[in-house]
Amino acid sequence: MIINGSPRAPKSNSKKYAELFSKCCTIPTEYYPLTNTDHLELCKSMEGFTDVLLVFPLYVDGIPVTLMDFLKTLEGYPCPHKPRVSVLINCGFLEPEQNDIAVKMIRLFCKHQGYPFGSVLRIGSGEAILTTPFKAIVARKIKKFAFSVSTGRNQSLRTAMPLPKKMFVRASWGYWERYGKRNGITREQMSAMEIEK
Numbered sequence: 499m500i501i502n503g504s505p506r507a508p509k510s511n512s513k514k515y516a517e518l519f520s521k522c523c524t525i526p527t528e529y530y531p532l533t534n535t536d537h538l539e540l541c542k543s544m545e546g547f548t549d550v551l552l553v554f555p556l557y558v559d560g561i562p563v564t565l566m567d568f569l570k571t572l573e574g575y576p577c578p579h580k581p582r583v584s585v586l587i588n589c590g591f592l593e594p595e596q597n598d599i600a601v602k603m604i605r606l607f608c609k610h611q612g613y614p615f616g617s618v619l620r621i622g623s624g625e626a627i628l629t630t631p632f633k634a635i636v637a638r639k640i641k642k643f644a645f646s647v648s649t650g651r652n653q654s655l656r657t658a659m660p661l662p663k664k665m666f667v668r669a670s671w672g673y674w675e676r677y678g679k680r681n682g683i684t685r686e687q688m689s690a691m692e693i694e695k
């Protein structure tokens with residue numbers, strides 16, 4: 499059972515990662531995007547699966563609130579058969595270890611609630627990598643991860659674009675500046691707090 503915990507599930511990078519996972523997973527998968535109303539239904543469905551894969555983005559060094567809300571529902575749900583929980587997380591920054599705290603949050607939840615914890619894949623540069631030639635690198639890692647999940651090996655994997663930090667930051671600025679320009683917004687405006695309003 500693949501659960502997409504991104505707040506923008508239908509258009510998310512997590513959806514694309516979930517698709518790559520399904521393609522190379524040797525056991526059958528079913529995909530479920532999280533919505534505001536399907537939490538209880540998903541808890542019930544979980545009973546029929548050996549494994550649950552949580553695919554989600556890093557939000558402010560933690561897990562997105564959509565996923566947090568789902569875990570709250572799951573906490574109160576008496577699941578008689580608890581599937582093994584694995585994690586595929588992606589973040590915007592280059593370093594896969596940015597995701598460490600969020601992974602610890604899920605691991606702690608599993609420990610407290612009695613869910614066996616499975617494999618982890620941490621993806622750095624997860625917003626960018628899929629539209630670059632480095633996509634092949636992440637696809638290979640997802641294949642390895644899918645093998646680990648389907649065989650219950652409980653591996654901890656990581657991947658990112660193989661670029662020096664400076665080059666990654668420069669390329670990111672270029673990308674966001676072009677994006678801003680298309681929407682009539684300057685670098686200065688993007689750097690100001692008013693951008694949040």
Ligand SMILES: Cc1cc2nc3c(=O)[nH]c(=O)nc-3n(C[C@H](O)[C@H](O)[C@H](O)COP(=O)(O)O)c2cc1C
Nearest residue numbers: 504510511512555556557558559589590591624625
């Ligand atoms: C509100 C918000 C907070 C974010 N916080 C972080 C962060 O703390 N660290 C990071 O590396 N990326 C952060 N990101 C970037 C996302 O993790 C990244 O864009 C990811 O690819 C989004 O995945 P999704 O399309 O599956 O939602 C943040 C993005 C948003 C919108």
